Amino acid sequence: MTSEPVWPVSMPKSRDFWMLDPKVRYLNHGAFGATPRAVLEHQSELRARMEREPAQFFAHYVGPELARARHALGVFVNADADDFIFVTNATTGVNLVLENLELEAGDEIVTTNHDYLSCRMAMQALARRRDLRLVVVEIPLPLRDGDSVIEAVLAATSSQTRLVLIDHVTSPTGVVMPVEKLVAKLEARGIDVLVDGAHATGMLELDVSAIGAAYYVGNLHKWLCSPKGTAFVHVRRDRQKGFRPLVVARGAGGTEGFRRDHDWPGTYDCTGFLCIPRAIEVMAGLLPGGWPELRARNRAMARAARDHLCSTFGLAPPVPESMLGALVTLPLPAHLAWRGTQPTAPIDPLARTLFDTHAIEVPVFAWPSSPHRWFRVSAQLYNDRADYEALARALGDTPEIGGLHVPT
Ligand SMILES: Cc1ncc(COP(=O)(O)O)c(C=O)c1O
Known part of the structure; x- marks a missing residue:
C-alpha cells in the first residue's frame, strides 16, 4: 500500500555548499556521493x-x-x-x-x-x-x-x-x-x-x-x-x-x-x-538537529519519493517501511519493461535517455537478472521534491521500448 507522499521541507540547493552540476538532477548519491565544497x-x-x-x-x-x-x-x-x-x-x-x-x-x-x-x-x-x-x-x-x-x-x-x-x-x-x-x-x-x-x-x-x-x-x-x-x-x-x-x-x-x-x-x-x-x-552543521535530523530527513525524502513514484505508476512498494533507508529501488513502470532481449550495454539505454534528454542521473539495471529491470533513487540534502517529480514525468514521457534502441 502506498500513501500520499509527505515531502520534507527542501533545503536550499546552495551552490556554495555542493559542487554538483546545477543543470543535473542528481539521484545517484548511492553510487557516488557528493562531497561538500568546504x-x-x-x-x-x-x-x-x-x-x-x-x-x-x-x-x-x-x-x-x-x-x-x-x-x-x-x-x-x-x-x-x-x-x-x-x-x-x-x-x-x-x-x-x-x-x-x-x-x-x-x-x-x-x-x-x-x-x-x-x-x-x-x-x-x-x-x-x-x-x-x-x-x-x-x-x-x-x-x-x-x-x-x-x-x-x-x-x-x-x-x-x-x-x-x-x-x-x-x-x-x-x-x-x-x-x-x-x-x-x-x-x-x-x-x-x-x-x-x-x-x-x-x-x-x-x-x-x-x-x-x-x-x-x-x-x-x-x-x-x-x-x-x-x-x-x-x-x-x-x-x-x-x-x-x-x-x-x-x-x-x-x-x-x-x-x-x-x-x-x-x-x-x-x-x-x-x-x-x-x-x-560540516554535515552536522547543515541542520539544527545535526546528524540525527539529517538522517531522518533523508529517509523521509526517500519515502516520499517512493510514495510519489509508486502512486504515479501504480507500483507496489517491494520493501516494507521498516526496512527503508535513503535508497529506494522500484520496478520500472510497465510501459518501460523489456519485451525484447536485454541489451548488454554497460549503461542501460533508459538511464542514458534520462540523462541525455532530461538531465536526470539515476541508475537503471537488471536484478537479479534480465529481463527484470529496476531503477533506484537516493535522497541526500541537495535533493528536493521537484527532482522526483521530474523523474516521474520523464519516465511517464519516455516512449515504449521501441524508443530506446532495444534489439528485438
Ligand atoms: C553494498 C556495497 N558494497 C560495496 C560497494 C563498493 O564500494 P566502493 O566502490 O567504494 O568499493 C558498494 C558500492 O556502491 C555497495 O553498494
Missing part, C-alpha cells in the same frame, strides 16, 4: 601542506592526524578507534577480510542475491582458489520483513559454513537488513559475519559495537560525504591476531598492535582520511 577545500589545504614539506608531513603530521580521524570515526559509529583500519573503499575492505579467512577445502561461504557485484566476484574468486562452496541465498522481492531474511540465511547455513557476508544496506535493492539480529543468530552457531556496510555510515544510526560482527566494512565517501577514497574495516578484537594487510610494507612509526602492519601501505595521498572529522562536522 570538505574539499580542507583537503586542498592539506594537500598544499603535504607538497610544501612532504617529509615533515609524512613523518610528523600524518600519524597524529590519522589517529584523530580514527577517533572521530570511532565516536561516530560507536567503536574503539584502535579497532579500525583505513582502506580506500569498501571493495578493498571486503577483499582484505576475505584474504584473511582461515579456510579449508570444502568449507562454505555464504552471501545473498542482494549483494554487490564486486563483492560477489571476490567471494567467487576465493571459492575457486581455495576449493570452497559458495552459497547464494535467494531473498525474493517483494520482501515480507526482516525475519524472513534471517530465516532464509539461517536455512542456508550448515556445519561447514565459515562466513556469511550480508550487506547492511543492499546496493541493488536498497534494503536495510536486520544485521544485528542476524549476527547474533549466526554467532550462536559459531559462524563469523562480514557486514558490508558500504551505505550505512551517515545513512543509518550506526552502532558497530552493538552489531558485534567479526568484521564490519564501511564506506565514508558515500553517506558521510568525506572525500573519495575513504573507507574502513573494523575487526573485532578476537579476530585481530594475525590479520594481515593486502600490501606487505614496513609498519607506520608509532602505531601499536594489529594496526601497525596496516597503517603504512607505502606512500599514498591520505588527505581524504584526514578530512573525516571535518566531514562529520
